[in-house]
Amino acid sequence: MKAMILSSVCEVKEGSEPLKMVTLPDPTPGANELLVEVTACGVCHTELDEIEGRTPPPEFPMVLGHQVVGKVVDRGKEVKRYRIGDRVGVGWIFSSCGKCEFCRKGEENLCPEFKATGRDANGGYAEYMVVPEDFAFPVPSFFSDIEAAPLLCAGAIGYRSLRLTGLQDGENLGLTGFGASGHLVLKMAKHRYPGSRVYVFARSEQQRSFAMDLGAAWAGATEDESPEKLHAIIDTTPVWKPVVEALKNLKPGGRLVINAIRKEDIDKDYLLRIDYPTHLWMEKEIKSVANVAKRDIDEFLKLAADMKIRPEVQQFRLEEANRALIELKTRKIKGAKVLVVNH
Numbered sequence: 001m002k003a004m005i006l007s008s009v010c011e012v013k014e015g016s017e018p019l020k021m022v023t024l025p026d027p028t029p030g031a032n033e034l035l036v037e038v039t040a041c042g043v044c045h046t047e048l049d050e051i052e053g054r055t056p057p058p059e060f061p062m063v064l065g066h067q068v069v070g071k072v073v074d075r076g077k078e079v080k081r082y083r084i085g086d087r088v089g090v091g092w093i094f095s096s097c098g099k100c101e102f103c104r105k106g107e108e109n110l111c112p113e114f115k116a117t118g119r120d121a122n123g124g125y126a127e128y129m130v131v132p133e134d135f136a137f138p139v140p141s142f143f144s145d146i147e148a149a150p151l152l153c154a155g156a157i158g159y160r161s162l163r164l165t166g167l168q169d170g171e172n173l174g175l176t177g178f179g180a181s182g183h184l185v186l187k188m189a190k191h192r193y194p195g196s197r198v199y200v201f202a203r204s205e206q207q208r209s210f211a212m213d214l215g216a217a218w219a220g221a222t223e224d225e226s227p228e229k230l231h232a233i234i235d236t237t238p239v240w241k242p243v244v245e246a247l248k249n250l251k252p253g254g255r256l257v258i259n260a261i262r263k264e265d266i267d268k269d270y271l272l273r274i275d276y277p278t279h280l281w282m283e284k285e286i287k288s289v290a291n292v293a294k295r296d297i298d299e300f301l302k303l304a305a306d307m308k309i310r311p312e313v314q315q316f317r318l319e320e321a322n323r324a325l326i327e328l329k330t331r332k333i334k335g336a337k338v339l340v341v342n343h
Contacts, residue, residue: 041124042067068124
């Protein structure tokens, strides 16, 4: 099979090729695994973190990609839920132990043996991949393969982030950063909390205009103050400045949810600018989002179909994965980037 592999940590920049196209043996499913013919795979900022060394390093060489849609073409002898020809999705969660206190509570995302697709096991930047059947999810027929791909991470992690805000209908929500996840959260928030207003903070005029087109009540720059104080804010950026700037816009008792696997070091000194009375006083909270649990993907896919969400996507061929990553790194973002594989 054809696959784009990462062989070492390196910098993603104009002209670079961090991933190389190679031919690998087709994988063989284990007893409880599915062999999936990949049709589409979303491109996520987490892949930049992996390539540039901000996450625990994968075992090289590694096939990245954790927003995978495809067709079951083979299955292990113990598989019970899926048949040949079924369409499935695979997200960031590849497997967990199934036995610890977190797994028993449906919080597999916190399992000490959590394994990530495209980091701890080969992912979807390839023509085929294997996945345990318990971590493959049926994709509603409403979506095309390309539309479904970004829902498996940007959508599911956005769904978890929105749940963790504790937002009630009528309360103000802020979004700082407006890429693949942000635009889906805005659509979700408007559906689930029709009485709430959504305020967007984004660095580019293009993103701010996009947010207003999707129904934001207001859109401003990262360092702007919102017209009203906010009950909750979700940060989806890779840097620290938006976190500090967001805190000043929270109401007393408000919560900032940080949806990022790591933060880049380029502006870490910005943290020194946190002023306790301005940013944290009056019982403001900061909460992180760690991975996704199975329920997040399963529940979000059903919600997305019910809402008839149509994510904004930009398509790339598998061999164009490096270009998609460079555009993501240089903030050329409108919606989600998706690799088209076996089409």
